[in-house]
Amino acid sequence: MRPGEVIHPKKAQCRLPASGWGLLNLKGGVVTAGKEWTDDGGAYEVHSLKRRAAKATRLQEHRTARQVAEFLRPLGFEVTENVGGTGVVGLLRNGDGPVVMLRSDLDALPVREDTGLAYASTVRATGADGQEVPVMHACGHDMHITCLLGAATLLAESAGTWSGTLLAVFQPAEELARGAQDMVDDGLFERFPVPDVVLGQHVAPLPAGTIAYGSGPIMAATDTANVVLHGRGGHGSRPESTIDPVLMAAHVITRLQGIIPAR
Incomplete structure (x- = not known):
């Protein structure tokens, strides 16, 4: 399927712009979760x-x-x-x-x-x-x-x-x-x-009957990393001589999360 090409399953016709993102509104085929898939020409059913x-x-x-x-x-x-x-x-x-x-x-x-x-x-x-x-x-x-x-x-x-x-x-x-x-x-x-x-x-939370499309990376993926924070124990009467890894972890979480709005 090339940019500018017309797609026409039965009566549904949609034209793609030459580049970039776009939205297609489908007026022929309709998909309804849990029901039949039909177009107004008839008999395509994925019961x-x-x-x-x-x-x-x-x-x-x-x-x-x-x-x-x-x-x-x-x-x-x-x-x-x-x-x-x-x-x-x-x-x-x-x-x-x-x-x-x-x-x-x-x-x-x-x-x-x-x-x-x-x-x-x-x-x-x-x-x-x-x-x-x-x-x-x-x-x-x-x-x-x-x-x-x-x-x-x-x-x-x-x-x-x-x-x-x-x-x-x-x-x-x-x-x-x-x-x-x-x-x-x-x-x-x-x-x-x-x-x-x-x-x-x-699937995505788009208006019903609409398809969003694009080329290249268009969706996010996740990955995981293990981070070890090293603290130092001590007596409760002398907290200044200890290193609290829980407090460090709390600061790491808030600082990392702050990267998202900063970008």
């Missing part, structure tokens, strides 16, 4: 898939992966499972043209869902420490799966309007920051066509 998306923590996405594979096969995709662990790759060849990779993540988080919704997760799974934990899609990965399967459906059913190769990649262990590397290490770009363009996605 309540968000409601039914299996919940599995990192590297345990076996049932989720199986559901994805079972969904893709009837659409004509060549499906390979267990790529980089529990990853799934769907390949749809449609003549000459570029290779486009669409990517979604699969895993859930060890968080209890208290939304009160009728389809709220009640699933429990074994965490990394061997303890049983509640599990939910707290980071939108169920919506990512649903959107990618919806896109795969639209593209498979409108194959006469485009040519090329579609690579639908469903990545495990995104929350561990290792699932993508696991798939690459398992030969993702040796076993399957190398993409000319890769399109990722993530």
Whole structure:
């Protein structure tokens, strides 16, 4: 998809500016969480898939992966499972043209869902420490799966309007920051066509019917660091001869947090 190119699934038409960030308002296809996905031409349904998306923590996405594979096969995709662990790759060849990779993540988080919704997760799974934990899609990965399967459906059913190769990649262990590397290490770009363009996605608190897009790094990631502060003990009657590591830690926290507004 190039800047300035028109995208038109059925009646929805959106034009991308030549560069930079932008917003697309979708007037044809509508995605509603927990309901059907249809456009006003009719029959594209990803039935309540968000409601039914299996919940599995990192590297345990076996049932989720199986559901994805079972969904893709009837659409004509060549499906390979267990790529980089529990990853799934769907390949749809449609003549000459570029290779486009669409990517979604699969895993859930060890968080209890208290939304009160009728389809709220009640699933429990074994965490990394061997303890049983509640599990939910707290980071939108169920919506990512649903959107990618919806896109795969639209593209498979409108194959006469485009040519090329579609690579639908469903990545495990995104929350561990290792699932993508696991798939690459398992030969993702040796076993399957190398993409000319890769399109990722993530839900965000935008107005309904709006897509924000950009190129390059557009979302934040997190990392961790261990910091050891060394104190010195002493008697309570002579605090001036001690070094209090708790006080030091408190000052470090406030000073580090101050970097954010300062920038």
